[in-house]
Amino acid sequence: MKRLDASKINVCVLRIEGTNNEQEIFESFKRLGANPHFVHLNEFKGLEDFQCLMIPGGFSSGDYIRAGAIFASRIRSTFWDALVEFVKDGYPVGGICNGFQVLVELGLLPGFTRSLGSVNACLAQNDSARFECRHTLLRKTDSKKCAFTHLLPEGETLVVPSAHAEGKLMFSSEKVFERMEKNGQIIFKYCDHDGNTDAGYPWNPNGSPHNIAGICNEKGNVFGMMPHPERSFFKENANGYSGKIIFESVIKYIGDRF
């Protein structure tokens, strides 16, 4: 099968006022030879030219109401149908930090295939009730399905910085979690230096009930995480893995498939 060369991969890095992690996402793709493009929502002309959509972190529209809610609502009113098609076609969509909150607000995560767009989770305020910036350790679960992490072996631990006030992943019912676990949608869990995933605060910085730091949709092509892999692109663990693997994984996923 002919692989799509990284230099042919166009990544849409979507921005509005208050998104402020777009530069580092842009550079992460650029370093690996892909073609990232900043696209302001006011100048958005469709997803036809792109093989990947990234929603960066920050405080979109100030997040003066629930984090990510305003950006999500503006996406719904501008290109919801096109976005659903994009996801159904298997193209990867990633959200980091505020971008993760946006994808959850859009109902693309947890994103069960039969009920795409229905919202059944939220990122609630941290247990500490404040914004916290700290280096968190993330343990990769046994899931192999996610477009953004398939190159990272099970059990690897990465140091990835967290910086958020609303990162506690809650579900509308425990059934949602059980279904996700069965589907292999849980990708990263917070852990301590021994890889222990129920070490409590501050290893789990926000109090997420199942220590969840990152998830994907049922199909594996939509992915969101609270910590920032783009900030630990160069911070390798003992086995040589770093935040870079997220971007390498999705570039390979696209290359193999489109």
Place this chain on the structure above:
Amino acid sequence: MSDIVEIDLNVPDEGLKSLSEETGTGLSVDELRVIRDYFSKEGRNPNDIELQALGQAWSEHCCYKSSKYYLKKYLFNFDAPQNLFVIKEDAGLVEFDKDHAYAVALESHNHPSAIEPYGGAATGIGGILRDVVCMGAQPIALMDPIFFAPPTTPSENIPKGVKHPKYIFSGVVDGIRDYGNRVGIPTVAGMTSFHEGYLGNCLVNVGCVGIVRKDDIIYSRVGGVGDIFVLAGGGTGRDGIHGVTFASKELDDESQTSSRSAVQVGDPIMKEPLIHACLEANEKKLLTGLKDLGGGGLSCVVGEMALAGGFGAIVDLENVHLKEQDMLPWEIWVSESQERMMMSVKDENLEDVLAIFRKWDVPAVVIGKVIGEKRLVINYHGKKIFDMDLEFLTEGPMYKRPIKKVPIKNKKVEFPMPSDIGATIISLLEDYNNACDDWVIRQYDFEVRARTHSPALVGRENFETHADASIIKPIEGSNKGLAMTTDVNPYMMKLDPFWGAAGAVDEAVRNLVAVGARPHCFADCLNFGNPEKPEKMWEFVQAVQGLAHVVGKIGATFVSGNVSFYNEGPAGACPPTPAIMGIGMVDDVDKAVTTPFKNSGNLIYLVGTTKDELGGSLYLRKMGIEGGVVPKVNPYQLSNATYGLVELMGKGVVKACHDISEGGMACAIAEMCIGNGIGAKIDLKEDMRPDIELFSESNTRWICEVERSDRAAFEDGLRSHLAKFMAIGYTEGNSLKITKEGKEIADLGIDKMIEAWQRPLWNIMG
């Protein structure tokens, strides 16, 4: 027209005095006489808007009338080869590499923060970002030196009209957090200091560094006649009226209510796209000049930009977009509403500029244009309401104010040695002035932009210790970094403003050197009391001379800064506080050094010389003893040690390094143990009392960790630079053990030290 009032200046002196108070312009009787002479030559009386504009331009805040004589005399006559464009504009420009420069700015936002901590601190961030952006630079880091009375101050000790320091501290941190994090610029360094002298008037200083391609540098001056003034950003409102005149007098017990309107309202989500839009327009070469609207608002920016280019300006004031519609012309002209920038644009580029701002949803309007004559003319709905000579308007007075020496109690004190040295070390570690600042640091996003190579907390995750300086790697693909720190010790300043100020520069240099950076430039924010009081003016002049004592000899100079006088409130004046921001050059960030010990069995060295200098030290304060000798600085020894250590770090010889400051050598070594959980065995060798050796805060000292195999390289390297050093022990185990003449005098487990050092601020602040 009723919204313009003519002011009759032909009145007796008492009349002028009350006129100044009624209009809130803050002009003195002498200044009003000069203004009266000017207008009598013009053959008319001024309008209110003209007098208000003069009040802004001639305020201490805007024209440095009390400080510029001394700053020019002592501080501005140094130069360094890396300086590109310094002192003259909102930010100093220093060479980063062949293609890039970095911009440095440091300012105070003290009075607003004392009145309204959240908004005052937030808009402080907003203002300093604009100072950097208006050089065409992308902001890359924020820094916040903040000073409060002890948060544990009992409520009954709070004077009328003063807010509790715990409330102010908490509000200031919230304001910095909510603005800095939202706007997406990392807050990477700073300091938090507590001293009773800040009870009536906290200090909130804020610094920013930006990076700019040399060919994108733009100045705050118009290009030529016919250039169009475009005002961009948020609407103009009644928030922040008389901010600079309010900042140029003492606070009193009425200020909390009477001056609330002088504090601006911040909107980071207007600022974030405003920065993008300004930088985009500048990079596309569509602008001839760019300046921020800060103190004095439109009244300062238009005149200064026009005159800096050698021209004048004509303005149609009704074009300014407003937050509220019934504003008087003078209010529009002097409002300090936030998130506004002024651009000068050639006619043919106007439409392109406006299109960029439309894309970013940022309002931008044409308000005037550049004229040949050096005058400022304002029309309001077709009627001329302002017509003045620009040089007269912006020049401002200069004063050489009287000074009066205050006796210094800089003497050695006698006191008994405590029986338990270990317990004393713990008591110093748990002092909230010295303890871990992570309650503050973690509320700021110190890693947004992913350029933070080394943050303010270093070591094992969740057991980190303090870094001496943060390092930012500004350019993609380049390993060069900028190290950043802010320093001053108010206790030493209070005892001896000359040596305290010299020590502040020494500490900034020490912190830069400790991470492997060459000192590259400094900025100063000089926070002092009322300059009209000779004793306060003396403190200022002493401090400026103290800064000059060191700065001239270290290869880096002051490139930017700010003077904030009148930091006096109902509880008295603040300690003289020259907050120093130091910027260092790191040639290769992979060779940078951090605080925590790296391995067991390595040698520990003291670099520098310990003297019996306990004045202002944490140790004496804990003992409740006043006085003592404030540490002095020998700038030549500082220079020798600096270049010796930086060279060795570049060769990878130094594994860990920490400067010695509050709490002396004992606390420095304790913090090095905490970061990675590696202990130390220290043998005290000086011929002095062990408590003095451990807790002296003598300047120009560091603790270094060196592998045994590098012993000769380290010692020879320092000797070749004539730097003094002494081997004092080695890394080992999981405790800090200290011996003197073979006898153990302390043995502290690392867990115990972490418990003492990490919790205090959390326990107080929650």
